[in-house]
Amino acid sequence: MTNLEKYNKAFTDTFEITEDQLDGLKYQDIDAWDSVGHMSLIAALEDTFDIMMDTDDIIDLNSYEKGKEILGKDDYGVSL
Amino acid sequence: MQANSANMDFLVGSMEILQGMPAIPSLSVFSDLAVNFLEDLSRELINDKNARAYSDVISFAYWIRRASLEKAKTMMTDGRCRIGRGVALHIAPSNVPVNFAVTMTYSLLSGNCTVIRVSSKPFEQIAIICRALNKLLSGAFSSLIPYVCVVRYEHSDEITAELSAMCDVRVVWGGNRTIAQIRKASLPPRAIELTFSDRHSIAIINSDEYLKRDPEKTAKDFYTDTYYTDQNACSSPRLVVWTGSCVSEARERFWSYLDRLVKQDYNLRPIQSVDKLLSLCLLSASGQSARLVSSDNYVVRVEVDHLSPELMNYKDSGGYFFEYTAKDINEIVPVLTKSCQTITVLGIPYKDVTDVVVNNGTKGVDRIVPMGMAMGIEYIWDGFDMISSMSRIVYFPQ
Amino acid sequence: MIDDFNSIPPYSLAKAEKEAMLLKEIKERIAFHRENCKEYNNILNTLNYSNENCTQLSQVPFLPVRIFKEMSLKSIPDEQVFKIMTSSGTTTQVASKIYLNKQNALLQQKILLHLLGDFVGKKRMPMLVIDTKEIIKNRKLFTSRGATVMGLEFAARNMVFALDENMRLDADVVSDFLDKYGQNDFLIFGLTFMVWKHLYDAIEERNLSFDLSNGYLLTGGGWKKLVEQAVSSEEFKQRGKKLCNLNRYVDHYGMAEQSGSIFPECPCGHLHASIYSDVITRRFEDFSPCEIGEPGIIQVISVVPHSYPGNSLLTEDMGVILGEDDCPCGRKGKYIKILGRIKSAEIRGCSDTYASKFS
Numbered sequence: 001m002t003n004l005e006k007y008n009k010a011f012t013d014t015f016e017i018t019e020d021q022l023d024g025l026k027y028q029d030i031d032a033w034d035s036v037g038h039m040s041l042i043a044a045l046e047d048t049f050d051i052m053m054d055t056d057d058i059i060d061l062n063s064y065e066k067g068k069e070i071l072g073k074d075d076y077g078v079s080l
Numbered sequence: 081m082q083a084n085s086a087n088m089d090f091l092v093g094s095m096e097i098l099q100g101m102p103a104i105p106s107l108s109v110f111s112d113l114a115v116n117f118l119e120d121l122s123r124e125l126i127n128d129k130n131a132r133a134y135s136d137v138i139s140f141a142y143w144i145r146r147a148s149l150e151k152a153k154t155m156m157t158d159g160r161c162r163i164g165r166g167v168a169l170h171i172a173p174s175n176v177p178v179n180f181a182v183t184m185t186y187s188l189l190s191g192n193c194t195v196i197r198v199s200s201k202p203f204e205q206i207a208i209i210c211r212a213l214n215k216l217l218s219g220a221f222s223s224l225i226p227y228v229c230v231v232r233y234e235h236s237d238e239i240t241a242e243l244s245a246m247c248d249v250r251v252v253w254g255g256n257r258t259i260a261q262i263r264k265a266s267l268p269p270r271a272i273e274l275t276f277s278d279r280h281s282i283a284i285i286n287s288d289e290y291l292k293r294d295p296e297k298t299a300k301d302f303y304t305d306t307y308y309t310d311q312n313a314c315s316s317p318r319l320v321v322w323t324g325s326c327v328s329e330a331r332e333r334f335w336s337y338l339d340r341l342v343k344q345d346y347n348l349r350p351i352q353s354v355d356k357l358l359s360l361c362l363l364s365a366s367g368q369s370a371r372l373v374s375s376d377n378y379v380v381r382v383e384v385d386h387l388s389p390e391l392m393n394y395k396d397s398g399g400y401f402f403e404y405t406a407k408d409i410n411e412i413v414p415v416l417t418k419s420c421q422t423i424t425v426l427g428i429p430y431k432d433v434t435d436v437v438v439n440n441g442t443k444g445v446d447r448i449v450p451m452g453m454a455m456g457i458e459y460i461w462d463g464f465d466m467i468s469s470m471s472r473i474v475y476f477p478q
Numbered sequence: 479m480i481d482d483f484n485s486i487p488p489y490s491l492a493k494a495e496k497e498a499m500l501l502k503e504i505k506e507r508i509a510f511h512r513e514n515c516k517e518y519n520n521i522l523n524t525l526n527y528s529n530e531n532c533t534q535l536s537q538v539p540f541l542p543v544r545i546f547k548e549m550s551l552k553s554i555p556d557e558q559v560f561k562i563m564t565s566s567g568t569t570t571q572v573a574s575k576i577y578l579n580k581q582n583a584l585l586q587q588k589i590l591l592h593l594l595g596d597f598v599g600k601k602r603m604p605m606l607v608i609d610t611k612e613i614i615k616n617r618k619l620f621t622s623r624g625a626t627v628m629g630l631e632f633a634a635r636n637m638v639f640a641l642d643e644n645m646r647l648d649a650d651v652v653s654d655f656l657d658k659y660g661q662n663d664f665l666i667f668g669l670t671f672m673v674w675k676h677l678y679d680a681i682e683e684r685n686l687s688f689d690l691s692n693g694y695l696l697t698g699g700g701w702k703k704l705v706e707q708a709v710s711s712e713e714f715k716q717r718g719k720k721l722c723n724l725n726r727y728v729d730h731y732g733m734a735e736q737s738g739s740i741f742p743e744c745p746c747g748h749l750h751a752s753i754y755s756d757v758i759t760r761r762f763e764d765f766s767p768c769e770i771g772e773p774g775i776i777q778v779i780s781v782v783p784h785s786y787p788g789n790s791l792l793t794e795d796m797g798v799i800l801g802e803d804d805c806p807c808g809r810k811g812k813y814i815k816i817l818g819r820i821k822s823a824e825i826r827g828c829s830d831t832y833a834s835k836f837s
Contacts, residue, residue, distance in 0.1 A: 013127075035135075036132070036135040036138045036139070037132075039138050039139060039141075039142035040126050040132070040138055040141075040142075042142070042145075043122065043123075043126045043141065043142055043145045044126065046145060046146065046147050047123060047145070047146070051147075052146075052147035052150060052151070053147065348762070348763065349762075349821070350762035350775060350796070350820045350821075351794070351820045351821060351822055353762040353763070353765065353775075354542050354544075354762075354775065354792060354794060354820065357542050357765075357792065358542040358544055358545060358548070360524065361521045361524075361541055361542060361545050362545065362548055362549065363524075364517075364520045364521045364523065364524035364525075365517035365518075365520050365521055365545075365549060365551075366517075366520075367520060369523075369524075370524050371524060371526070372524055372525060372526070375764065376763055376764035376765075377762065377763055377764055377765065378763065382524075
């Protein structure tokens with residue numbers, strides 16, 4: 001699986017949605033991505049890429065696109 | 081353990097495992113075994129579709145995810161040799177379903193064999209977490225089997241006495257009456273005890289800072305600290321203290337945003353309305369001069385013109401707040417009694433509060449957190465470093 | 479003056495007239511209690527209440543009835559306390575403490591008789607009590623059960639206890655009573671579950687035959703235990719009719735905190751407020767008054783309490799006002815139905831209920 005596929009899978013598994021819903025998806029757009037769902041997403045992303053995210057990044061990660069940007073930072077080095 | 085074993089129900093573990101615990105070697109603090117186990121437990125719960133409906137289970141799972149455990153481990157690593165004390169008995173509270181798993185986490189990370197008496201109420205959260213524990217123990221983590229028992233028993237002084245007689249650490253959650261009852265059972269000479277008694281908490285808001293923030297987010301944060309647990313957790317604020325220069329404007333905005341949220345999300349029950357009225361009557365009958373400043377029963381606000389140590393004897397839950405405007409933060413000292421636990425702050429530097437505590441030598445205040453974090457799970461609770469308290473140090477000069 | 483009330487038939491005033499008379503009297507009580515009970519005055523200050531601004535009964539401030547369990551409230555000096563009435567609560571072990579002086583105790587009885595008279599006639603009648611003599615002998619048991627019986631003492635010409643000290647029906651006592659008095663009207667008094675268990679069951683099990691057709695069965699409370707056994711009011715009456723020819727039932731709603739001004743049940747099955755009292759149902763969201771027909775928390779208002787500030791109380795019962803001044807039985811005033819107690823809440827949080835299991 002490519003990193004992007006893994007990234008997408010973390011979203012689709014956590015929120016039980018399909019890939020076509022991912023583009024433009026934002027925090028609280030769907031019921032599943034509430035504060036509780038957010039914790040599940042972070043846990044899934046950390047697990048998938050074997051990383052530890054900073055608290056600031058956890059809070060900033062408020063959209064599908066923003067998440068790509070954050071994971072791409074040098075701190076995590078996940079190229080998507 | 082003999083006479084009453086028939087009355088114990090094992091959700092995790094067995095009587096045989098329980099009886100064998102005193103002979104099991106302690107683990108070191110943050111042992112790989114315990115850390116890996118908890119990490120897997122986190123994953124198990126996050127992926128459990130049944131768990132998704134329970135935000136407390138997910139919060140717990142999030143707290144024990146690998147990244148979070150790694151951070152905690154770093155905090156604890158100071159070159160000292162630390163190891164579990166032996167058998168830890170935990171009495172979990174009846175109304176906070178996930179607490180048993182939190183206290184188990186402290187206990188396992190401290191290196192102890194862990195016995196937990198859980199609430200007799202059939203909470204689904206307990207079932208979900210125990211199912212995950214059993215799955216892991218019967219799979220990759222069989223070596224941890226001797227270390228975990230989760231039991232349920234109807235009140236029995238005999239069982240409590242027998243369990244107490246074999247433990248090295250006893251941890252009692254759930255209020256003053258429970259503590260008094262459990263303390264009737266004596267402990268072995270070297271055993272230590274941690275008790276978590278009834279506490280109350282307060283919030284301090286700087287009005288000028290508040291007005292700079294997003295009022296909707298602040299309302300949500302405050303709701304999480306209070307209504308989310310019926311304002312009945314030890315850490316839920318019961319008193320809101322206002323400081324700064326724009327108090328009346330800030331107050332109006334703060335409560336109107338909260339009011340909207342509460343009416344939308346909170347399930348107010350008729351008995352709570354009656355209880356709040358009763359609390360108000362008892363407070364005023366006591367001679368405390370107070371003024372009811374709210375008009376319905378969702379957010380009941382009682383303004384007081386001075387703070388006394390007795391004020392908190394008249395606290396209530398489900399959305400019942402004392403309110404006080406302070407010109408100087410030191411005016412809060414009278415309510416910082418032994419039973420004061422958390423101060424939730426908005427726009428107030430932590431140092432300002434610790435200064436009040438230290439300069440006045442108050443007996444209360446164990447915790448200062450930003451608004452929205454009152455319910456957070458931490459490794460330091462009620463003034464105890466949980467891991468240090470449940471483990472022992474093998475000293476050598478460094 | 480309360481004497482003005484006593485000279486009027488207790489269910490004869492229509493809404494406007496009754497409200498005016500009651501409001502005036504209640505405000506006098508409030509002023510008196512405010513003057514003589516510091517704690518009550520403190521409470522009214524917090525609620526920002528003043529008599530001047532109170533123009534209708536729905537504006538009269540109310541205390542939660544449980545406050546009498548939590549603290550002592552009285553408007554008379556200690557040396558005037560004639561008796562302390564207690565009532566054990568259903569939800570807690572703590573009892574209410576109601577401080578009475580002689581005048582207030584007498585007034586309670588007088589009004590009780592005045593009200594009952596409207597249902598069973600003014601004549602004093604012999605009374606068969608479905609209980610044991612022990613409840614008035616044993617001071618420790620002298621709580622609500624004993625107090626209610628004692629309150630009826632004046633109504634009764636001759637009081638006979640039907641149960642022995644082991645709570646077993648003494649068939650000879652009942653037979654004697656019926657031989658002596660059964661040809662004319664008489665009263666039977668007991669809590670509903672006592673009647674069900676100790677009279678009905680005994681008659682059935684021991685195959686006894688009594689003719690109670692000239693009796694009025696007065697009951698008050700004790701429904702909770704029967705509801706647990708899924709016994710309805712209709713079933714209760716049917717069984718009484720079948721077993722011992724009992725046809726006349728007068729149940730009532732009332733509480734120790736407002737003894738005297740009870741709400742008796744008319745033949746239509748409605749509980750009636752008299753001129754001495756009123757009832758308002760309130761919405762739990764903001765305590766605003768409910769419409770007729772809308773269920774709410776029951777507030778009771780009574781002119782009877784003189785020695786303690788219990789004239790306006792918010793109960794922990796849910797009920798509904800069925801109508802006002804228009805009951806087919808002809809009685810004026812509001813008539814209500816009780817829906818049951820407010821559910822105690824399962825509260826989340828740290829302080830727990832585990833401890834309560836220990837006690």
